[in-house]
Amino acid sequence: MIGVWRSTTSHLREMWEAWNDFWFSPTDPATLGLIRCLTGAMLFYTHLVWSKGLSAFLGADGWLPNDLMAAKQNGRYFFSIFDYAQAPWLLWIIHVVALAIFFCLMIGLFSRTMAVLAWLLALSYVVRVTPGAFFGLDKINLMLTMYLMLGPCGARYSVDRLRRMRAGDDDEAPPSIFANLAIRLIQLHLCVIYLFGGLGKLMGEKWWNGTAVWFSVANVEYRSLDMTWIANYLWIGELATHATVFVELFYCCAIWPRLTRPWWLLAVIGMHLGIALTMGMMTFGLIMIIANLAFVSPETIRRFVDPIAARIARMLGAGRTEPAPMKK
Amino acid sequence: MSVDKNKPTPQRPAVKPQAARGQVGELALYWRLLISLAVVWHLFVVFIAPMSVPPTSSTVETLARLTPVRVYGDPLYLNHGYHFFAPDPVVNAVVRYQIFDSGGQKTSEGEFPSLKSQWPRLFYHRHMMLSDQADTPIDPTGRMTREQTLRVTLTAYARHLLRISPGERIDMQYLRHNVLLPNDVLQNVDPNDPRTFAEELRLSVSRRDLEAPLAGLPIIKETPPAEPIPEPAGGQP
Secondary structure, three states: OHHHHHHHHHHHHHHHHHHHHHHHOOEOOHHHHHHHHHHHHHHHHHHHHHHHHHHHHHOOOOOOOHHHHHHHOOOOOOOOHHHOOOOHHHHHHHHHHHHHHHHHHHHOOOHHHHHHHHHHHHHHHHHHOOOOOOOHHHHHHHHHHHHHOOOOOOOOOOHHHHHHHHOOOOOOOOOEHHHHHHHHHHHHHHHHHHHHHHHHHHOOHHHHHOOHHHHHHOOOOOOOOOOHHHHHOHHHHHHHHHHHHHHHHHHHHHOOOOOOHHHHHHHHHHHHHHHHHHOOOHHHHHHHHHHHHHHOOHHHHHHHHHHHHHHHHHHOOOOOOOOOOOOO | OOOOOOOOOOOOOOOOOOOOOOOHHHOOHHHHHHHHHHHHHHHHHHHHHHHOOOOOOHHHHHHHOOHHHHHHHOOOOOOOOOOOOOOOOOOOEEEEEEEEOOOOOEEEEEEEOOOOOOOOHHHHHHHHHHHHHHHOOOOOOOOOOHHHHHHHHHHHHHHHHHHOOOOOEEEEEEEEEOOOOHHHHHOOOOOOOHHHEEEEEEEEEEHHHOOOOOOOOOOOOOOOOOOOOOOOOOOOO
16 A cells, blocks of 8 residues: 555656656747747738728728627627727827837847737737637737747847847846746647647548648639649649648647657648648748747757847847857 | 757656756746646636537536636637638638619729739738638527628628718628639639629618618627637538
């Protein structure tokens, strides 16, 4: 009996250590910094495009008027600043401020504060058009911005860092528990997204009979590159259909082991690039690839991004002439 | 491409760099416990939302509609199904309209989505979502038919167009744009051939109706699911 108790407590202790290690190990904030920069750019572009139809999409008498949205969102605990500020001049003031905030997040000026403000504002835009004109891009934009708030997203690749360097603080950005926490949450959220992307497809006949990719690429409204030549080689579409389900369904398992992670990353990047190029969803494809950067190690990120960051720092007259060595 | 070397995986022993080792404990135990609880709760809400997309079990449906789940998930925008292109790829809809003056003369016409008039691509895509999500159920109990939902939503679209255009009346058509089959493509059928469009609804709105409340909106007391999937459209190939 004592043996059972000891092995149980020992197992539970190991589990707690593994949990601690998974969530509370400090990590280099390089990955989070790059995700901040790219998500900021996506937020800026996504919302810049709203400029073309600000009143039409967000105004009281637009495509989605207040009474229709009140019925569609009934029972939801939603909040949008645009439910209260609907005069065109006020819409534009908020919009310009929002664009400035998204730009600041992209360049990393007052990064953490900007992440909070960017999330609140991006949420206001998307809630005003949900349901009605939202899609996957908005979900991932919001998801990434939410997790950026949790960690030191401006510790690298940011104006904040440049300002510290100019002030003579050349110390490396320290590893951070909260950078790890933010990255872990992005990773697990992605696993849920792909798992249910795959499970949802299992309910559809076309994902089973291999015709789903055909019906996606032959759809005129989505098409940005004519892929209907695969009518001559239907096996290509069928293989792509099955591969899509397979990759999405097993992402949550295959993305963790060291052996399969690079392959699964390549597979999902290929899948999203394919969707971006052939189905005209460049923004959605890019934001999914940005989210998947959460599975790339800070060392790899630094190997590619540090030289660019160092060059920009030199151009702006700050910091070292060479990138700082990576801490091992 | 390198993998996350700092993190342990099931296939190798955990090897942490010296910089990281020992810093796990930097956060006090009570903070780690508190954050752990928050993380478990957060991931539960992230998971239960797509799990509750119909069809689902009554247990999951009940869990997803619990007030704490909704109070947390809705404001954080976590209530999503993530069923991208599922259960089957969508068959898109196109909305066409004509606006007439008081004498019955056509003053303008248009359609959305339209690559000719809506750019950049993301702006076009927003219009595509307007037409695609026009049949997203408003009433979670299903008391409102798909046609009633479409009629209410399209009336709102028509009113918006009439407000920003000179004219007395707008006629609007909701057309399902069916996708060509491989054999059709091999026989060089035009993907925009009129036969590929199936009219699902036609309505008319006059300027004098603009100030009236939007008719047909239900009074709903039930909680909506995470992300209602529209009923299969009649024009699916």
